[in-house]
Amino acid sequence: SQELEQSPQSLIVQEGKNLTINCTSSKTLYGLYWYKQKYGEGLIFLMMLQKGGEEKSHEKITAKLDEKKQQSSLHITASQPSHAGIYLCGADSSGAGSYQLTFGKGTKLSVIP
Amino acid sequence: NAGVTQTPKFQVLKTGQSMTLQCAQDMNHNSMYWYRQDPGMGLRLIYYSASEGTTDKGEVPNGYNVSRLNKREFSLRLESAAPSQTSVYFCASNKLGGAGSPLHFGNGTRLTVT
Numbered sequence: 001s002q003e004l005e006q007s008p009q010s011l012i013v014q015e016g017k018n019l020t021i022n023c024t025s026s027k028t029l030y031g032l033y034w035y036k037q038k039y040g041e042g043l044i045f046l047m048m049l050q051k052g053g054e055e056k057s058h059e060k061i062t063a064k065l066d067e068k069k070q071q072s073s074l075h076i077t078a079s080q081p082s083h084a085g086i087y088l089c090g091a092d093s094s095g096a097g098s099y100q101l102t103f104g105k106g107t108k109l110s111v112i113p
Numbered sequence: 114n115a116g117v118t119q120t121p122k123f124q125v126l127k128t129g130q131s132m133t134l135q136c137a138q139d140m141n142h143n144s145m146y147w148y149r150q151d152p153g154m155g156l157r158l159i160y161y162s163a164s165e166g167t168t169d170k171g172e173v174p175n176g177y178n179v180s181r182l183n184k185r186e187f188s189l190r191l192e193s194a195a196p197s198q199t200s201v202y203f204c205a206s207n208k209l210g211g212a213g214s215p216l217h218f219g220n221g222t223r224l225t226v227t
Contacts, residue, residue: 033215042117042203042218050213088156090216098144099163099210103156 004091006104013079014112021074021107023089031092032072034063037106038085046074046087076109084111115139117219119204125225126194134189134222136204142217144210145187146171147179149200150221156203162187163210194226 005024013019023032031050035043047056049065049072056063060077076083086106094100120135138145146161148171158171162181176198178190187206191198201223205216 031213035218040220042220043205043216045215045217048213048215090156097210098146098207098214098216099161099169101158101216105153105155 004089004102004104006087006089006107008107009105010108010110012110012112015080016078019076019079019109021087021109023072023074023091023104025070025091025093027070027093029065029069029072029091029093030095031097032063032065033090033101034072034074035088035090036085037088043088079109079111081111081113084109117204117206117217119202119219119222121222122220123223125227126191127227128195130194131190131192132194132224133191134202134204134224135186136188136219137186138204138206138217139185140206140208140217141184142206142208143184144207144214145181146205146216147177147187147189148203148205149173150203151200159189159202161210191224194224196226198224199226200224 007022034046037043047063052067052069054065062075065072088106090101090103117138143164147159148156157173160179162168165184180188201221204219207214
């Protein structure tokens with residue numbers, strides 16, 4: 001079965017610093033979704049990537065899906081305390097869409113003011 | 114816009130008790146899902162409903178039953194709760210189950226089985 005490896009597992013950065021979170025799959029990805037979760041809350045959808053080489057940005061967050069479609073990165077520029085939380089990637093490696101999404105275990109981000 | 118609403122938010126059960134977790138969405142989505150989230154295990158799919166009138170097993174269906182009551186509502190039932198079912202349960206929905214349709218999640222139900 002598909003497994004998604006997220007790295008790092010946790011990250012502590014000073015406010016204003018840039019950071020990158022990676023999501024790696026052993027299988028080709030037909031779709032890759034990034035979510036953010038705050039403690040005690042649900043998952044908030046950030047971005048969706050489907051094509052190799054695709055890159056999307058929202059405010060200070062940029063996500064990329066590599067050309068071989070087996071890895072995605074999430075980059076935060078000039079981090080703020082509001083960026084703190086758990087970032088999860090979810091992937092479709094079967095082509096069956098969201099019926100068989102697999103999720104990574106998450107990267108916990110702390111931003112120190 | 115409420116999105117996906119789950120009730121209750123917290124629940125404590127004794128082993129062997131039963132309960133139903135409720136989920137409703139107001140986004141006119143066709144597909145609905147139940148996940149559980151456990152430390153070190155990530156999110157795992159329990160059951161899903163691709164459309165009204167259909168339900169299918171996910172990765173970890175044992176010990177659970179579901180009902181797609183109508184297009185808006187999808188419930189998860191634990192007939193005889195076990196400590197291994199202590200978890201955070203999330204309901205999600207999306208417009209179409211295929212590629213290109215992100216899931217929208219509720220805020221979760223935190224269940225403890227003693």
